[in-house]
Amino acid sequence: MSSIVRPIRPWHVAVLANVKGQTEVPSDVPDADAEFDSPRTIDAIMAAIALDGHQVTFVPGDARLPQALQELKPDICFNIVEGMYGDAREAQIPALLELLRIPYTASRVLTSAIALDKTITKRIWQSFGLPTAAFQLFVTGTESLQRDLRFPLFVKPAREGSGMGMDAGSIVYDESTLRSRVQYIIQRYQQPALVETYLSGREFTVGVLGRADAHRYSRLPDRYAADGFMRLPVSEVDSADSVTPGVYGAQLKVMDLFMPGQADFRCPASIDATLTAQLQQLAIDAHCAIGACDVSRVDIRLAADGTPTLIEINTLPGMAPDYSDLALIINAAQLSHADLVREILYLGASRYGMLG
Numbered sequence: 001m002s003s004i005v006r007p008i009r010p011w012h013v014a015v016l017a018n019v020k021g022q023t024e025v026p027s028d029v030p031d032a033d034a035e036f037d038s039p040r041t042i043d044a045i046m047a048a049i050a051l052d053g054h055q056v057t058f059v060p061g062d063a064r065l066p067q068a069l070q071e072l073k074p075d076i077c078f079n080i081v082e083g084m085y086g087d088a089r090e091a092q093i094p095a096l097l098e099l100l101r102i103p104y105t106a107s108r109v110l111t112s113a114i115a116l117d118k119t120i121t122k123r124i125w126q127s128f129g130l131p132t133a134a135f136q137l138f139v140t141g142t143e144s145l146q147r148d149l150r151f152p153l154f155v156k157p158a159r160e161g162s163g164m165g166m167d168a169g170s171i172v173y174d175e176s177t178l179r180s181r182v183q184y185i186i187q188r189y190q191q192p193a194l195v196e197t198y199l200s201g202r203e204f205t206v207g208v209l210g211r212a213d214a215h216r217y218s219r220l221p222d223r224y225a226a227d228g229f230m231r232l233p234v235s236e237v238d239s240a241d242s243v244t245p246g247v248y249g250a251q252l253k254v255m256d257l258f259m260p261g262q263a264d265f266r267c268p269a270s271i272d273a274t275l276t277a278q279l280q281q282l283a284i285d286a287h288c289a290i291g292a293c294d295v296s297r298v299d300i301r302l303a304a305d306g307t308p309t310l311i312e313i314n315t316l317p318g319m320a321p322d323y324s325d326l327a328l329i330i331n332a333a334q335l336s337h338a339d340l341v342r343e344i345l346y347l348g349a350s351r352y353g354m355l356g
C-alpha cells in the first residue's frame with residue numbers, strides 16, 4: 001500500500017511503568033501494588049521497541065518521573081503506569097506528559113480518568129444506548145436501595161482494577177448482606193461502592209486495537225478491518241469452578257494460569273460467528289464512546305436473558321506476555337507480543353505527526 005508511512009528517523013522511546021519491587025508502595029493504600037508490572041513484562045516491551053530500531057529507556061512511574069523525563073527528553077513515552085492513589089490515578093502520567101508536551105501512547109487524560117471510574121463509564125455508555133447492568137452508587141452506604149435493582153446484586157469498589165475487593169462474597173442475595181458488603185468496600189478502599197445487577201451468564205473479554213486511520217500507520221495494515229479496528233478473537237473466562245465461583249476476582253488474577261482452582265480461559269471462545277461479531281462490535285462501541293485511543297480491553301457478560309452486557313473497560317490492559325488476557329488474545333490472533341507493542345507505539349506516534 002503506497003500510502004503507508006514510517007518513522008522519519010529512529011525514536012528515543014521511554015517505557016514508563018510501575019514495577020513490582022522497584023516502586024515505593026504507600027503504606028496507607030490497600031493493595032497499592034496489585035497492578036504493578038513484572039520486570040519480565042518491561043523487558044519484553046523494551047525488546048520489541050529496540051528490535052524495531054529505536055533507542056529505549058525505562059523510567060519508573062513514581063514521583064521522580066517529572067525530573068527524569070526533563071533530563072531524558074524522549075521523543076515518545078510508552079506509558080503503562082497504573083498509578084497508586086487519587087481518584088484518577090491512571091490519568092496522572094498522561095496529564096504530566098501533556099504538561100511537559102511529550103508524546104505518549106494509548107488513551108489521554110480525560111478518557112484515562114473516566115475509564116477508571118466504573119460508574120461514570122456506565123453513565124456514558126447508557127447515554128449512547130449501550131447495554132450495561134442497572135446500578136446504584138453507595139457513597140455512605142446508608143442510601144435507600146433503588147427499586148429497579150433486583151437480587152442477586154454485585155458489589156465492587158467504584159474505581160479499582162485487578163479484581164480488587166471482588167470474590168464470591170461480592171454476589172449478595174439480600175439487603176442485610178448487601179449493606180455489610182458495601183460498608184466493607186467503602187471502608188477498606190476509601191471510595192464509594194458500585195452495586196449492580198449480577199450478570200449470571202457467560203463472561204468474555206474483548207481486545208480492541210485500532211482507529212479509523214490505523215491502516216495508514218500500522219506495521220500490519222492488512223490485519224485491520226475496513227473501519228480501522230482489528231477483529232481479535234474473543235476470550236472467554238469461566239470462573240464457575242474456581243476458588244471464587246462466578247467471579248473473576250483478585251485471587252484468580254494473581255494465580256498461575258494452570259493452578260488448581262484457577263478459572264478456565266478459552267480463546268477463541270466457543271461461540272458462533274454472530275455472537276463473536278456482536279461482542280467485537282460492542283467492545284469497539286464501548287471504546288469509542290469514552291474516547292479511548294488505539295488499545296483497550298472490554299469485559300462483557302451475558303445477562304440472564306442472554307443479552308451481551310458491558311461490565312468495564314481497561315484502557316491500560318495488562319501487557320504481561322505470558323498470562324495477561326490481551327496477550328492471550330493477541331497470541332490466538334497469530335500475532336506476537338512484539339506486534340502488539342509496536343502497533344500501540346506506531347498508532348500513538350502517528351497522533352503526534354511522528355510518522356512521515
Ligand SMILES: Nc1ncnc2c1ncn2[C@@H]1O[C@H](COP(=O)(O)OP(=O)(O)O)[C@@H](O)[C@H]1O
Binds near residue numbers: 154160164199203
Ligand atoms: N455486574 C456484574 N455481574 C456479574 N459479575 C460481575 C459484575 N461486575 C463484575 N463482575 C465479575 O467481577 C470481575 C471483576 O470485575 P471488573 O468490574 O471487571 O473489575 P476489575 O477492574 O477488577 O477487572 C468480572 O470479571 C466478573 O467476573
Ligand SMILES: [Mg+2]
Binds near residue numbers: 299
Ligand atoms: Mg475487569
